Amino acid sequence: MSEFGQDIYNQNPIHGEALYDLALQSVFQDGCFFELPEIYKNYCLKMDRVFGIRIGKTEFAFLKAQMPFLLSNKASRLLFPHARKILFLMLEGISPKGKQLKECIICKDGISPLELRRFAEETSTICMGFPEIYVFLATPKTWKIWPQFFLDHKKEINWKELAKKLHFSAFFHSGKKCRKMIEYYQALL
Numbered sequence: 001m002s003e004f005g006q007d008i009y010n011q012n013p014i015h016g017e018a019l020y021d022l023a024l025q026s027v028f029q030d031g032c033f034f035e036l037p038e039i040y041k042n043y044c045l046k047m048d049r050v051f052g053i054r055i056g057k058t059e060f061a062f063l064k065a066q067m068p069f070l071l072s073n074k075a076s077r078l079l080f081p082h083a084r085k086i087l088f089l090m091l092e093g094i095s096p097k098g099k100q101l102k103e104c105i106i107c108k109d110g111i112s113p114l115e116l117r118r119f120a121e122e123t124s125t126i127c128m129g130f131p132e133i134y135v136f137l138a139t140p141k142t143w144k145i146w147p148q149f150f151l152d153h154k155k156e157i158n159w160k161e162l163a164k165k166l167h168f169s170a171f172f173h174s175g176k177k178c179r180k181m182i183e184y185y186q187a188l189l
Contacts, residue, residue, distance in 0.1 A: 002062040052104025071127035090120035147186040
């Protein structure tokens with residue numbers, strides 16, 4: 001799938017989606033099989049189930065080669081949500097400096113957590129864009145995952161609105177103070 005996934009998908013989207021999902025299930029086993037045809041569900045059920053992300057050289061090569069295609073296919077109820085879930089779990093589970101924060105991410109074959117984090121940041125920025133990432137991160141529970149994102153996009157952000165979303169408005173009346181707090185938090189990392 002790493003090399004010929006798009007060709008398979010273009011020839012037969014139904015089986016292409018199912019094969020992509022099998023490949024994604026080997027990277028991120030979350031127990032969801034979405035809407036796979038029965039023949040593929042049976043293969044998924046036979047997989048060695050360890051829930052979470054398991055990434056070695058083969059899986060990482062697949063993600064690097066196919067993630068842009070998977071994320072560009074926003075109409076798919078199968079590919080886009082699963083690929084996005086993998087990227088956001090990498091962002092949540094690995095700190096900006098490469099420290100693993102969640103045990104559900106297993107790196108093997110010399111792949112480092114920092115390498116995965118950088119891949120997730122770069123790929124999500126390029127393939128998903130500001131609005132989608134902002135919606136995910138602009139909550140009281142998720143803003144600390146990637147504070148540099150807010151600073152990189154400071155001209156695109158309405159800081160007063162962000163302060164309200166993060167429940168900072170009780171402490172800071174202006175958005176400028178919200179930005180200063182995020183800058184301070186980023187400096188601590």
